[in-house]
Amino acid sequence: MRTTDYLLATQKESPAEAEIISHQLMIRAGLVRKLASGLYTWLPSGLRVLNKVAAIVRDEMNKAGAVEVSMPVVQPADLWQESGRWDDYGPELLRIKDRHERDFVLGPTHEEVITSLVNNEVSSYKQLPLNLYQIQTKFRDEVRPRFGIMRSREFIMKDAYSFHLDTESLETTYQRMHKAYCNIFDRIGLEYRPVVADSGSIGGAVSHEFHVLADSGEDDIAFSNASDFAANVELAEAICTAGRPTASSDIELIDTPNAKTIADVATLLNVEATQCVKTLFVKASEESDDALVALVLRGDHQLNEIKASKIDGIASPLEMADEAEVKPVTSAGFGSLGPVNLNCRIIVDRSAAVVADFICGANIDEKHYINANWDRDVKTYQIEDIRDVIAGDPSPDGNGTIEIRKGIEVGHIFQLGDKYSKAMNCGVLTESGKHQVLQMGCYGIGVSRIVAAAIEQNHDKYGIIWPDTIAPFQVAIIPMNMHKSPRVAEAASKIYESLIALGVEVLFDDRKERPGVMFNDMELIGVPHSIIIGERNMDNQVVEYKNRQTGDKTTVSIDEIVAFTVDKIGA
């Protein structure tokens, strides 16, 4: 491709709204343009990358025994009513009407369509297991699209759905897909982790997320420094191996004027936050006799809302009580609450339960207790795991300690079980002639999100550094002042034609631009290999090869540069 025939669309400046580096670089490098909130046009370079990612995904899916189909973006509402998600999915599901006033949705996912399809096409156990996938546009009407292509409303997703007679077969395919996902991210060259995950609203028992590690990620991933344990912080178990020391002092009521937060109290009393406990009040579930439940955590720990909401008697999703609701129970306001003399159900985090002689609110405004102790000063309480794990915690698998890193979720696989097949009565006849509801698995990859995630992980101050496998072009030819030097023009054209003939993807910068402009553009776009051709090297019949990733430069003779470059691409 010659740049004069191409739409390079590079920019010096990025829009003010682009907050994260991948978004800025995708605009500046001419990969995408925003049309409206959460809606993006893919420019030629961006589309090339997107297609390469899709091709790798497709190849690995095929190798893993999945079969490609393509389902409509627009889906009839009755399918969604049948599965129950017409009511459950909420405003993220974009609903539209056709000219006959019939309801449709823009598909955010395709469980309903695929289940309907399989129900119609598969009627015997002999046809199972079956794994169908597609790579296609999804639409989710996100409350707040952000980070460019990372969380957009319209995006490209690979979604696969497998169907099985029993859970053993589901497990086998699940493991096969797990491996295929690892192959995909390995091939693309990303640093990633498969992590144990909460299956959330999609349902099912077993679930793994695949995260690309990047500081701009929206999820916290906990993993062991000594084993392959990795889990989303949402559900990573917080282990407490320590025992509780015996109480050493009598409980004492002290004045703590204007000390509202744990940090205030710790500073005032000159102690560590770990010696304090904090008490939060959440609403009890409707069937519970209580109105509120007190949750007690060590001062330096954070409440894990997902863990808390799973405890019997607590409202799910979790609802924090406001000050007006707390006052009648405690007779004190926020900032002075604690478990001592509290007439309310108390749930204590494992780590808070092993603190002795702790500091807590006294349920009297402006006062705290010091040297409070469990059992002695608080008789009735229940111990649960209700906090987020933090760096340094012991790993739940018993090996090593926890580290926390940010991750971008690029894949998620689920063992769905019969949630959809049961709702939509999707089954086959078994060997004995009985109708049996199928087991399902579903497996998603955010194809467009991978493009952004790859940039988050691979860039420098000059621009993008694409892994070879997904770069928009493999090689850039940068001729210096070609329009003034027939020798340079001839050498550049010759090298270009030779590489093209070998099937190499080359971007030949034939613009009448100064060298600096071309260098900067090619580095911004992130082409992995460059060939620099200048008049000063013509007398020796050599050109320069430059590697974007390492920055290494090598002088190579014109006769050998094509073979040299092809070798570099292969390496």
Place this chain on the structure above:
RNA sequence: CGGUGAGUGGCGCAGCUUGGUAGCGCACUUGGUUUGGGUCCAAGGGGUCGUAGGUUCAAAUCCUAUCUCACCGACCA
């Protein structure tokens, strides 16, 4: 949906307080200059100042309504 902020040429912004008929940088066009890391000079094209209404002799500027967008939060693959 709550909080905050912003809408002025393709992008980044100034002008608004104190109304007087729109400007700067980048990008674009033309000519020249320069040519191994975003040269420099000159000339030029492009904007009903988000939209609607109001005040006024006069509105980008003041008032009202409305729309859109971004960031934080909530929510959510």
